[in-house]
Amino acid sequence: MIASEPTTEVVLPGSRRRGEAPGSGDHAAALRFITCGSVDDGKSTLIGRLLVDSKAVLQDQLAGVQRSGATDLALLTDGLSAEREQGITIDVAWRYFATPARKFIIGDAPGHEQYTRNMVTAASSADAAVVLVDATKLQWPNPGLDLLPQTRRHALLANLLRVPSIVFAINKLDAVEDATVAFNNIRGALARFAASAGITVRGTLPISALHGHNVVQPHPGWCHYEGPSLLQLLEQLDVAAPDHQAPAAVPVQWVEKFSSSADTSQGRRIFWGRVASGTLQPGQTVTVLPGGRSAVVAQVLDHVRRPHAVAAGHSAGIVLDREVDVSRGDWLLAPGAAEPSREISATVAWLDDQPLVAGRVYWALHGHRWVKARVQRIVHRLDINTLAEAPATELEPNAIGHVDLVLQEPLAVLPYEQSRVLGSLVLVDTASHRTAGAALVRRA
Structure with a gap:
């Protein structure tokens, strides 16, 4: 079991979804x-x-x-x-x-x-x-x-x-x-x-x-x-737009308990987070990961508490039709958003001063959820000069390689090429709490 969470804040690569190719996004945005x-x-x-x-x-x-x-x-x-x-x-x-x-x-x-x-x-x-x-x-x-x-x-x-x-x-x-x-x-x-x-x-x-x-x-x-x-x-250049057509997925960042704004929350808790994919609107069924309980979205609030649908890339407050156990770090997933998995294959950009070796255990941050991740094996290392994939037993600082990870708990991940948010994890050293690597999911 996980005893506690690291206290060091880590910036997660892929804080925004890029679902469209260059040239198909918003030309007027910053x-x-x-x-x-x-x-x-x-x-x-x-x-x-x-x-x-x-x-x-x-x-x-x-x-x-x-x-x-x-x-x-x-x-x-x-x-x-x-x-x-x-x-x-x-x-x-x-x-x-x-x-x-x-x-x-x-x-x-x-x-x-x-x-x-x-x-x-x-x-x-x-x-x-x-x-x-x-x-x-x-x-x-x-x-x-x-x-x-x-x-x-x-x-x-x-x-x-x-x-x-x-x-x-x-x-x-x-x-x-x-x-x-x-x-x-x-x-x-x-x-x-x-x-x-x-x-x-x-x-x-x-x-x-x-x-x-x-x-x-x-x-x-x-x-x-x-x-x-x-x-x-x-x-x-265009700013590529988030994918609004995918099933909705929201990492819960903050739980507002017993809101005094009865007119907007009906006295229920409000779950706040930035929509990672899709569009969130009332009437949708969502499943809580890792709890597995399902509920119907009763109301969606934008960042200034106005009730209306919220699309990917924007913050939303979600009110469910009934009380279910939801905490910071959980995910609210619409049907078809992602299948939870404990084993993933990822491209890792290794950033720590100590090399990455098989068998080591790290914290993995996905959205706002922390789980333990064990390095099952290092498949190969990318030679940046020849671009060849060579067998490797470790990844030295600033190396890029293909690694298989086993997670302590299932995570709802997608390949990084489909979603920059659902497909990215940060690996953190369990002792020093230093950022150790950026993992980009290849497949689950």
Whole structure:
């Protein structure tokens, strides 16, 4: 039996459902995107350039990032003292800005391999990923050049986490001898990698984050590129909508007991949570997992307690027609939402400093429910250079592999390709309570 729950809060990858392919979602909604790639590729500088050139930075903010009379754009996002001292990004920094076309939420993900877990957290809820490539670090005169391992790793992780739109931005081309040759050769290497990894790329473009070339305003003819600037491309990307057609599933986050609002709850408890899939409306039959009891939804409230149907991606309060045992961490599932299972096969992005080995037991967080999970076996490890699947007995830090897990209690899971919420788990060390890995369900 489980004696107690970990007290450390963990961010669950896949906090929102992406049920449609890029291009079929909402073009007008705010776009949440991240910048990622290898260390010192210019991610923080790129975001700073986007903020400055789109007039999203006040004069006093610009004055605060002056160094030796020049503006250090990276300081607009590197807010931790350790980041400013070392000149690196450690944690994810979120920034907000808007253009006449749309609103944006930007996440500056760290490039260091040891902070890959922070990049995974940021990518789990992103609508797009801009993978930066530093041209000066590559053998750009060579048409058969090799990409940096962290560039490949971040692109693979973004694809595994089902980020709908992936964009490659080749940076620092102003600092190479022949920018056109460099752009063409690096673009070719990226295309070969994306094709072998099964990654759909929405665009590959040349930029200079330092000087602003092709970031906000187009730089016509540069590198013989005639396409949109990075900002223009981001303005065109769609935000994929949640799947409203699937059966309803809701992870219970909070139980409001004996509500005083008798007119909205009929004196019954209200179960609050964000709808993971489908549309919740009165009259539906739901089953409580793990209890197994069924009840009919008497009323559905939105986030301001207005009674009406609530679709996936939005918070809802559910009032049932009778009292059943429901607690935080339980799931309310409509018929056909998901079949509970104790054995799952998952792709795991391993983030802990200690390697993953068969036989170890971890906490698994699914929605808001904690269960114990034992690593039954490690099927294979993915080689990020060759993309081959090799047999493995352990997964070292920042490795990606295929793992079989046995759960202490059944969970209602779906393959991650069907649902980012129902198909994702966070693995947490039972002793230290540190986030150990992100598990993406392949099958139950």
